[in-house]
Amino acid sequence: MDWEKKYYFDKLIFEGEYLNGKRWNGKGYDINNQFAYELNNGKGYVKAYESRFEGEFLYGERNGKGKEYDFDGKLFEGNYINNVKSGRGKEYYFNGQLEYEGDYLNGKRNGKGKEYYEDGILKFEGEYYNGIKRKGKEYDEKGKLISQGLYINGKIINGFLKEYYKDGKILFEGEYLNGKRWNGKIYDEKGKIKYIINNGKGNTIEFNFYGIHGLRKYEGEYSDGEKNGKGKEYDYNDKLIYEGEFLNGYRNGNGKEYINNKLVYEGKYLNGERNGEGKEYNFFGKLLFKGFFFEGKKWNGKGVEYFYYNGKLKFEGEYLNGEKNGKGKEYDYDGNLIFEGEYLNGEKLN
Secondary structure (H helix, E strand, O other), rough: OOOEEEEOOEEEEEEEEEOOOEEEEEEEEOOOOOEEEEEEEEEEEEEEEOOEEEEEEEOOHHHHHHEEEEEOOOOEEEEEEEOOEEEEEEEEOOOOEHHHHHHHHEEEEEEEEEEEOOOOOOOEEEEEEEEEOOOOEEEEEOEEEEEEEEEOOOOOEEEEEEEOOOOOEEEEEEEOOEEEEEEEEOOOOOOOOOEEOOOOOEEEEEEEHHOOOEEEEEEEEEOEEEEEEEEEEEEOOOEEEEEEEEEOOOOEEEEEEEEEOOEEEEEEEEOOOEEEEEEEOOOOOOEEEEHHHHHHOOOOOOEEEEEOOOOOOOEEEEEEEEEEEEEEEOOOOOOEEHHHHHEEEOOOOO
């Protein structure tokens, strides 16, 4: 055994014998240099300020019942094994209100447990795995059930779920499957049923921020847990940005794009991008381009461009790989022909 004194800054906190690097026999002191505990053959009761811990020690480590405070003043009390929380335990808010009670393993919530709001109302009850909700029931601040089922990364993925508008009115109640609404009812802001979903089919409203703020993300037809059929998409300010056809969650078919409620494109889509014949418009509603698109770009075939402000013809001709290639005509701002001939990679040849 080795005799040693240990200090916390300039304060003596332990003096005695160590065995295999662990405190074995000796005395411990608090930050005011007052006697706090004594160890005999590795066993004792510790009140050590440097670790903000009070409880049972065995072979130089926390083993048994104890209490621990974090730097925010929150308290844990429960069981320790080899210096980490294991077994039953409780956590408290800084005001002394119970926050959690349940099982621990390797220092994290593992097993059955319950969470509470600061006013004592039950928030969650169920199972945890490595500190994250795995299965159980979740309640709002008034004690109403809002979800029940299987969680992945702390979010409901399979099971019952209630979603609400910002003012607290019910938005959706029903079943989720693989993170998608599967069976249930969607209500409007007046509490009337707007859509019904059966086995992933029907109409739905998807919301930004998990529905909390009541801002639409998508509204339209739904099947197999994806956007399928006609629908509308909205930005984070609840403004319409697209209306048209969807397939397997992507824009596919005929559709229209908007910016600040102004039409900027109408035409064909494939896999979420402009593909096929389409038209672009400026913010004044004047036509800018008419032709073919591929992967969101003006691509191959014949096309026509117009000036931004007056809407007069600017160019008509052939495109390849997103640039003027082949025969074409170019006009000035007043509509006068200024070039007619061949283009290559956007440059005039003759």
